[in-house]
Amino acid sequence: MERRPHIPPLAALHAFMAYARTGGIRRAATALGVDHAVVSRHLRDLEATLGIALRDRGREGGLTPQGQAYHARIAPLLDGLARATADIRGQAPRITLTCSHGIAYHWLLPRLSTFRALHPDVEVMLRPVDSDCRFDPDRIDPTLHADIRYINDRQPAIDQPRVRSLPLARPLVFPVASPACLRRLAHPLRTPADLLHAPLLIEDDDTEWRLWFAAQSVEVERITGHNRLWQAHLALAAARAGEGIALANAYLLENDLHTGQLVRVTTTDMPLHAAGLGTYVLRTTEQTWQARAFVRLRTWLETQFGTEAGQVVTSDHHPARKKRLPTRS
Template sequence: MPDPLPRRPAAKPGATGSLGPAATVLDNAGRALPPFAALRAFEVLGRVGGIRRTAQALGIDHTVVSRHLRALEDWIGVPLVDRSGGRMELTPEGRSYHVRVSAALHDLIAATRDAMATGTSEGVRMWAVPGFAIQWLSDQLADFERSDPGFAVELRPTDTCANIAQFEADADIRFYGDDWPPQPGGPGLQALELARPPLVIVTSPALAASLQLTSAQDLLTAPLLHEEHHEQWRAWLTQNGVSVDATAERPLPGPLLWHAHLAIAAARQGRGLALANRYLVGRDLANGALVELAVPGTTPVMIGSYWFVARADRWSSPAIARLRKFLRQRASA
């Protein structure tokens, strides 16, 4: 079977060029591989786009990045970058090559990190949706580190889903609605459902005492609080038998707060009624800052789950395996 890339003679000992001495690398079959610096520049370019952004990411001059890309194209004999029209984009061949180069380099990063962690404490870089991270997860991680002192967790609360496949984080936890794209997981990833909590209506004690709700229908005129959209309240009302004729032109009443923790804060301040789950409002219910509002004739509603996502090839690593088992047990308690 022919080599996927043309062969190029290895550099003579001590040979120098734009990429420095002994730039050519040999694989274990003695075949020449492209210079690593050129591969690295190409991989970053494919992710961030643009010569100057690549140079900034690598901490080198943009002219050096251009030289690396030209050298890689010369080495392979295939145009990887389309420079026409004042924009720099990968060619079809470049995109196909980038997928495999990026995967190989990130596997090398993972292998190096694993080797460096041998015999030392192993850390996990975790991203999570902010409300869940602040209100519930941070306390659980403190307990995890006390029970397993060899493993430390770096937690980043963020609304952005981590690119696990590109090693942006080791694990990611967020809420996925049953009918809201995207769904958890994906190629090369593995996912575990941590919890599927029912929604509860919460508000301040003062506002709760002032409301006279006799059925779910009465909520259509109540001060509702929403996160980034109206879908949570729409699903809750629909599953409790209320016909919701709400569109972009005729939305449900109440403001958008954009984040779960901001909607909960507004409920705490008496601004309206928020939908939440006990992972987000457990502390507030316990200390009396919020109360659960019971509406006659309604039933609990579940619209999605919290999912733990990690790379499939690191799913059984000691830190990730112990952490997900610990969190699953805590979430089920």
């Protein structure tokens, strides 16, 4: 009979993975929902089985170089085991796709039925969230997780080990408002600088507006005295209610511009330029990146972002005057 190397108990491997992920025995115990003595015992048993020290017992804690090497080898294997178990049970591959509320409600949700029709064997759960997603590359979970996030040009790059990213689109950004709001303006908009005296709708901070004004050759250090909202989704809701002028892109405005509920703001003496101020980025772990179900979703997203948004029809002050708006710079 062929003799195979001894495989450590899964409980010990789970404890080791949790320790590697959290960096501490008590934190690993909390993550697993067990007593810290259980995690400590599993780690001691695993080290005895392997005949090597996995934990760095110095002040910094963490893994020894041998522990890091072992972790890098077994993490994808345990992940594959979890997915193979889900497959043999007949569970459909499930992808949780997180993204901001605006792109979820106004652009992605109406299109997901197309993906489901093409790939009925892949389950996608769309989950709008406000904050950037932090991935856990070591988590053993048959559920695939990916995130779409808009990153403006002044945001620091999101750098996580063993996380892959793909730029999907760099949309053109421009100001919009309701026709009623524009009629109520106290002063006419002749130049881009005149917008500084109009009721601007600002998201969590004024970065996007300052980037846009810089693209119009209007340098401004800080934009104050305007309505501040949490996110683009709320800013557009306020713009529909006639409360002010918001910055947005065609991915967020398809229906509003078709119906004329929001119109593109213009000036009389100088044109306003749509500007690429950031990028929609798809991110996930290296393991998910290679999964067959996610490859299908990733390919579909590239196609949708690259073609469909370019067909959005927009209008300026006069809803009857329509033209095609490019969505890539």
